[in-house]
Amino acid sequence: MARHWADFQYEIYLNGMTGAVPRLPTDLSRLEELTERRLGPGPVGYVAGSAGDGSTARANRAALERRRIVPRMLRDVHERDLSVEVLGRSLPAPVALAPVGVLSIMHPGAEPAAARAAAAQGVPFVLSSASSTPMEEVAAAMGDAERWFQLYWSKDREVARSFLGRARAAGFSVLVVTLDTPLLAWRPRDLDRAYLPFLHGVGTANYFTDPAFRAGLARPVQEDPNAAVMHFVNLFSDPGNTWPDLAFLREHWDGPIVLKGVLHPDDARLAADAGMDGVVVSNHGGRQVAGSVAAADALPRVAAAVGDRLTVLFDSGVRSGDDVFKALALGARAVLLGRPYVYGLGLDGQPGVEHVIRCLLAELDLTLALSGHAGPATVGPADLEETTG
Ligand SMILES: Cc1cc2nc3c(=O)[nH]c(=O)nc-3n(C[C@H](O)[C@H](O)[C@H](O)COP(=O)(O)O)c2cc1C
Numbered sequence: 001m002a003r004h005w006a007d008f009q010y011e012i013y014l015n016g017m018t019g020a021v022p023r024l025p026t027d028l029s030r031l032e033e034l035t036e037r038r039l040g041p042g043p044v045g046y047v048a049g050s051a052g053d054g055s056t057a058r059a060n061r062a063a064l065e066r067r068r069i070v071p072r073m074l075r076d077v078h079e080r081d082l083s084v085e086v087l088g089r090s091l092p093a094p095v096a097l098a099p100v101g102v103l104s105i106m107h108p109g110a111e112p113a114a115a116r117a118a119a120a121q122g123v124p125f126v127l128s129s130a131s132s133t134p135m136e137e138v139a140a141a142m143g144d145a146e147r148w149f150q151l152y153w154s155k156d157r158e159v160a161r162s163f164l165g166r167a168r169a170a171g172f173s174v175l176v177v178t179l180d181t182p183l184l185a186w187r188p189r190d191l192d193r194a195y196l197p198f199l200h201g202v203g204t205a206n207y208f209t210d211p212a213f214r215a216g217l218a219r220p221v222q223e224d225p226n227a228a229v230m231h232f233v234n235l236f237s238d239p240g241n242t243w244p245d246l247a248f249l250r251e252h253w254d255g256p257i258v259l260k261g262v263l264h265p266d267d268a269r270l271a272a273d274a275g276m277d278g279v280v281v282s283n284h285g286g287r288q289v290a291g292s293v294a295a296a297d298a299l300p301r302v303a304a305a306v307g308d309r310l311t312v313l314f315d316s317g318v319r320s321g322d323d324v325f326k327a328l329a330l331g332a333r334a335v336l337l338g339r340p341y342v343y344g345l346g347l348d349g350q351p352g353v354e355h356v357i358r359c360l361l362a363e364l365d366l367t368l369a370l371s372g373h374a375g376p377a378t379v380g381p382a383d384l385e386e387t388t389g
């Protein structure tokens, strides 16, 4: 049975008959400001911050806003089904929650709260390597709901291998390997406050619980936490990796592998040549390369290059159902939702994340219907026009 996402709209109006209004805004682009007002600028600064002067994050929005939907009429949109096949799994809608580290800075419920929300709504949760909760605990909070694991590919191969084994054992099905963060970028908002969450021991839970990581420490984590943090910072990522190194991942992961942070069509082709299953077209929400191409501008080029060989996913700048529609039209099979769900978590824990997912998908359902589509399959480049102004 297809889920009727748009019913959330009537649910809200019906609840209004008894005087209730939603606890959070239904325009998700308003969440950032509200979160900052309620939580203060500190944690929100880390989440909202970007590389350089923030122009890449703005370019992500501009590239989506520049494209406008051209709705079609009289196409029978009475019965709709938003489900899609992605990497061999059937998803109820073309959306998953993006990997976001250090969620405990936003809410004490952290990753388990967000993961429960994703599970309750049936959308996949992608757990970050840099989560503030060990992956086994997050998995336990999710039952058998769909979960994917994001790998920060450690310099210590034994740690990377150990993470893959643990993730597999904990029921994570798809591996998302992030390529755009061999180093953390120049992020003035964090630099000006001299704030890096790891130095406060946040975002290291998977490492500190890992036998291979602990084997590299001279003394146990509890005895010398500062040394453990420094060890984490040193091995967290490996700027020395090159394309042939992907063979290591294929060897140690028997499910689908998706490369996150691909923007150039030639890199997408190299991913396909290396036997990968998919790519996430993403500039990390503008947090890595200042001045980078907007993700939505890169998307159609990557889709044209490898759309027939790889599953193309997208993130960076998605704030509404119509943004999801546009990403599908530009060639994405599904999108990852980033900052909006993190603000939902900060404002209201698990219910806040569920609110965000339900708003996004209700709006997508309505956008599809009002544009003449009964589901994602019929959406394509002809549904958009690009404005110049
Ligand atoms: C606070 C924060 C932490 C993030 N941590 C990770 C991470 O651990 N791994 C990863 O692959 N991407 C990480 N990302 C990037 C997201 O997965 C995603 O690419 C990005 O949020 C999309 O941009 P948007 O939020 O503007 O839509 C992080 C993003 C934010 C905002």
Ligand SMILES: O=C(O)C(=O)c1ccccc1
Pocket (backbone or CB within 6 Å): 100, 101, 102, 130, 181, 203, 284, 287
């Ligand atoms: O802040 C980020 O964007 C990010 O990707 C990250 C990297 C390491 C740990 C936590 C988050």
